[in-house]
Amino acid sequence: MTRRRRAAVFLMVCGLTVCGLGAVAAGWLTWSMTRARPDDAGSLPAGVHRAVSGDAREASAPVRVHGPAGLDAAVVPVAARADGDLALPSDPRTGGWWSLGAQAGAPAGTVLIAGHVDSRRGGLGPFAALHETPVGADVTVTGADAEVRRYRVTARRTYRREKLPTDLFARTGPHRLALLTCAGPYDRGSGRYARNLVLYAAPRPGRLPRPGH
Amino acid sequence: MRRRLVSAAVVAVALSGISVPAAFAAGVSGQDETFLKGAHQGNLAEIAAGEDASKNATSACVKKVGAVLVRDHTKLDADVKTLAGKVDVTLPASPTAEQEKELAAVRAEAGSTAYDTAWLTAQETAHRKTLALIDQELEDGQNAEVVAAARTARPVVAMHLEMVRGGTCHEAEDAGTVGAGTGGHLAAADDSPATVGMVGTVTGGGLIAAGGAAWLLRTRRRPAGEN
Structure with missing residues (x-):
């Protein structure tokens, strides 16, 4: 060569x-x-929202939540167990609304709705769609009064399970929707996810008035 | 003929006015009204009992449970009052006479070690009665929002009952965590394609790098001129 x-x-x-x-x-x-972990994005809803009239009569307990990527679930009121963990329905197809928090369409406070991301037998549930829901997406919450309230996602955050912000459990502060589910990593030993994914959403104006009002 | 029809209509309207005054006065059924009034009075009674415990309880646990009752029943009652206003139900201004008598009996133990047990026992009874009131509304209620109010209160009242069950005090943590998933499926869905990609790339790249390095070392070691 x-x-x-x-x-x-x-x-x-x-x-x-x-x-x-x-x-x-x-x-x-x-x-x-x-x-x-998935990137944090967007900014938390802040300030006073005039999307609803400010009247507490406009509020109602959530019964359904709907959003893109397959988020569609009935919602029932739940409270915390003795250890402070929210007692969510075990079926991931039904979400839990923390019943001591704000109602949908309330003048203030956080509407906290959470759902299991999956179950061992059933696989991924509708709340897994939160992982695919981007900032800017529209989510609706239907109340017991059959009114549909619209919210727009303004932020995605993940937190360690033990470090969930305490102001998520609040009836005061600007009115906002917080949608929660679990996020990785998953510990096979304990059978639990280490983090929570939280989508924050601000109320969108333009709800149709009820007939006769 | 027409006159008879008109008078029949007038009689019908008058009769309906006499026979169902409650239904016309409020926008909800008798059952719904009973629930709203009972829930409100129950909330007032719990708030009063909770405030009394913060003054007269001897153990920290009972004081804490008392504070929880005040906090939670104040929240629940805010929504009951709003809803009652919305559906035109007039709420009583105070707890029932029986509820006031029960609180007085517990208060009578103030200053003694018997207070805490008396308080807890009375609270267990009161919460069981409230659950029965709620379940009655869930079964027979007609107005969707009033039924929703019952459904909203139920997990809270059940949680309170756990804190006083058996006449003993069980402190509970405030809501603060959300364990929402047990299947591990989300982790699997995320990992597999990335892991396969990683393994492939690292292996392929590694082989190329190792092969190249080996060849380079061989050529370096051989004296020039050989192939």
Whole structure:
């Protein structure tokens, strides 16, 4: 082999080695990034919303929640167990509304609606759709009075399960909707997810007035 | 003929006015009205009992449970009052005479160690009665919002009952966590394609890098001129 040719081959192999190392690095980085928690996005609803008249009579207990990506679930009122954990229905197809929080369409406070992301036997449930719901998406909450209230997602956050913000459990503050489910990583040993995904949504104006009002 | 029809109509209207005054006065059925009034009086009684415990209870647990009752029943009552206004039901201004008598009996133990037990026992009875009132509305209620109010109160009242069950005090944590998933399916759905991609890329890249490095080392070691 001529010297020149040998140099060319040498360079080519160097190039291949570098590419190979690059592929290793890229593969590892991409994998660790996709395993990381979903990015936080958007900003929390703030300030006073004049979307509803400010009258408490406009509020009603949530009975249904609906959104894009397959979010569609009946909702029942729930309270916390002795350990402070919300006693959600075990069937992931039904969500729980913290009944000491704000009602849908209330003048203030957080409407907290949560659902299991999955169950062992049933697989992923409708609340898994929260993971696919982007900032800017519209979500509706139907009350016991059959009125549909619209909200727009303004923020996505994840928190460690033990570090869920306490102001999610509040009837004061700007009126907002908080939709919760679990987020990874999943611990097979304890059978629990380590984090919560929270979608914050602000009320959207333009609800149709009830007939006769 | 027409005159007879008109007088028949007048009689019918008059009769309906006499026979169902409650239904016309309020926008809801008798059962719904009973629930709203009973829920309101129950809330007032619980708030009064909770406030008394913060003054007269000897144990920290009973004081804490008392504070929880005040906090939670104040919230529940705010919604009951709003709803009653919406459906034109006039609410009584105070608890029932029986509820007031029961609180007085517990108060009489103030200053003694018997207060806490008396308070807890009275609360267990009161909460069981409230659950019965709620369940009656869930069964026979007609107005969707009043039934919803009953459904809203039920898990809270049940949680309170657990804190006083058996006449003993069981403190409970405030709501603060949401364990929402047990299947592990979300983790699996996220991981597999990324993991396969990673394994493939790292293996492929690794082989290329190792092969290249090995070849380079071989050529370096051989003296120039050999192939």
